[in-house]
Amino acid sequence: MSFLIPCPNCGSRDVNEFAYGGEIAVRPEARPNVRELGSYLYFRRNVAGVQREWWFHRLGCEAWFQAERDTRTNEVLLTERPRASRDEAPPGPEAPALPDTPAV
């Protein structure tokens, strides 16, 4: 992975500056049953093609934004600040790995 991502705040930067937040999926509105919850939490469409996803400019402006990326070529077609709309709310990045040294 070595492509460039145009951050909506900072402009085009190396992908290594960013953290990937996963593809954007729909968070259930009402309480899901176990199966629905499982598919919301663990199943992704994983398309070979253009996908909308979350990115975080970790070594830059520290903002989350959304991008449309072609997963076959890593071409980033568009980036924009998040649209805050309920039905587009994502399941979020995978829960971050727990620190392996105990923390206080």
Next chain:
Amino acid sequence: MRLPPRPQERIDRSRELTFFFEGEPRHGFPGDTVGSALFASGRRVFSRSFKYHRPRGLLCCSGQCPNCLMQVDGVPNVRVCTMPLREGARVRGQNVLGSLDRDVMSVVDKIGGPFTPVGFYYRTMIRPRRAWPLYERFLRNVAGLGKIDRGAGRTRRFDTEHRRVEVLVIGGGRAGIEAARAAAARGEQVVLVDEGLGPGERAAGGSFEVIAPARALGIYEGGLVPVDAGQVLIRFRARRIVVATGAIEQPLVFPGNDLVGVMLPGAVRRLTDEWSLRPGSRAVVIGADERALSVVAELRSAGTEIARVVDLRAESPRRIAAEGKKGRLASVLVDGEGLDCDLLVMSGGRQPAYSLLAQAGARIEYDAGRGVFVPIELPASVEAVGAVAGELPSGATPAATYEGGGKARGKCFVCVCEDVTTKDVRRAIAEGFDSIELAKRYTTVTMGPCQGRLCQLPSVRLYARENGTDEAAIGRTTARPPWAPVSLGLLAGRGHEPARRTSIHERHVQLGARMMWTGAWRRVHSYGDPAGEVRAVHEAVGAIDVSTLGKILVSGPDAAAFLERLYPNRFGDLRPGRIRYSVLGTDAGRIMDDGTIARLDDDRFYVTTTSTGADVVSEWLEWWNAVWGMGVEVVNLTGALAAVNVAGPRARELLGRLTDLDVSNESFSYLDAKQAHVAGVPCLLLRIGFVGELGYELHCSSPYGEYLWSTLLERGADLGLRPFGLEAQRVLRLEKQHILVGQDTDSESNALEAGMPWVVKFDKDEFVGKWALEHVRERGLRERLVGFEMTGWTVPPEGGQIVVDGRPAGRVTSARWSGELRRAIGLAWVPAALAEEDAELAIRVDGRLEQARVRLRPFLDPDGERLRS
């Protein structure tokens, strides 16, 4: 032996350089490479081959082949033919047992037979299984080239540089320079990289930057070109990439084609023109293109006698074979005619060096007319110029391969790197490896140091012949980075392990603290006496540097609603000036982090996280804020603030000495947050009790941290104050059964099973993780995190097994000796059925089972009287 001065020579004969080969002094001139100086000193054998340990000499003299790999100043696998000579350089042969001239391992070449066929190790060394350790030792010895310098990590330093450039030209030959000049003339910013030496001289003009000697390692997505510039890896991002890598002279395949004295035309040219050396005294020249034949003039001018010239375009001999004595070329047979010689110049045409283009996505096709692969259809923003683009000065005929027959019985090498012969390739085909990609993996052709530069084309030719088809049908193997060999140190770069220190760090060092890592932080393990430190907290007062805690300010009109929606605990009704604890969960109901949240005023909350969780939590908060688009701002203040926790029965007395604030229990009670000056420093004071005693956490601006700490220690001395470290803190919190996220919980733990149902407010409309926790509640708890107390004196190991009916059924997550309780205590995950007061547990310790009892309430001060006092 040098020739008289020649017009184009690069050497400066006015000065002499001394270097050492196998410990013996040798001489050369500035302008020499290690290789040319060795050649001048009479050396002809430069290496021993990988498998058969056959002697090998200079073949390409341009850094393409594996024949001159040596150990220079401790660095293995240096191509000495391109390595500029340095005064005092220490040079050694490699891959030999004994010396280059007498290599014991060369018996492998003689006995041939059993050890040589491809796939031999794969097939043989798997049986019998128990002999594997033996095989492994043997294989480790014979595999690989060169010896690693184990001290290199300390003596050599590598760095990475990131650069943007408009035009990057790879290759400094004529075409590359022209392209660079033209781009620079258009006003573009141009950088040219070239692997050869002498950059300055070739890039006269100065309108663009030259980096040399430097090698482009590959072309990646987004126009990324990593360039190996010795000690620096430059990661170029180019808007436009011009590839001018030229073409590579191809060897011919015939028996004895690897003998010392068999050279490619370029080697002859460089030896004579640049270093004024005579490559041999009597030569045979066999070539399929103009370029090979044009060295004849050079050889004559160097005083080499020409025995015969075979132009493969004009004649097609049926048999070519070279014969040697002791690995050195002695004669060449062309259709039965024997010619004595010590130099054979061979050329099978020139193959465009297309690898970088192929990596960039170009299509590569076989041009049957010229017998080479050429790039067609380049991707946008990549350009090819010169020979690599297929503009070869003169056409060559596709070269044939020649194999033994008659009395020529020598080995015909298709790949000199990996010692693969035509016989090996035929065997692979017979075994069914009929696709070139499969055969590559089986025979390892193109996988050696030359990366296919000299063996791709000959092997494709051989494949086509053996399969009775043409080269186009065979195709080629995928070109992958790195295109040039690169040392692992360069790729790894300098260690950028960040170490974070608190603003009080130096004081800890002065106090003789033993430090430890927690994430990137350096923290105090203890000041030498953890048990004494624990006692001080229980009996008097202690102070611990907790600046590493994550500190995040969440503010804005929606701040309360935001936290209410994010955390399982309730925050909407938290009054300003009050503090509440919560774990932070994911939508899967898992515990991610924990900490306290203090409400500073209506719109501002001060959120603390674990020491290693600060960044993760602030990203998480930012992310949900982006998702929900609420009126909230999240600021991570972790580095900006220092914090000290003062705890113990005399903590109030100490604090009272340093502040005007009313610190009485009535006006500053448990879980209150206040802002005041302490020792003149503006602080946020949080009355919380992670260690179980009356305690205050003082948060202040980092630059004041050290002063605050020193003042506390000074003014608390007569109260019995002792600084304490993480080890003491671990014992103290364990006595209270306070969990450590990451130690007592893992990526599967949820708040219900971790024994904290009270932080989960199911009656809230929504919070992240609510659905999952509801499902957990419905299905019932399977495991529980519980306290335990050992019946005996042993402290079980953390991670130790809980055994039920002889089977592992849980694990110890924390265990310590408590001096206060005079017992070994701990926390463990156990099956839910065992989560009952006094239930008996069996814990495996060193293979024995030790008994313990479950304790559901804190071991010490279960009702929190000390905390609230």
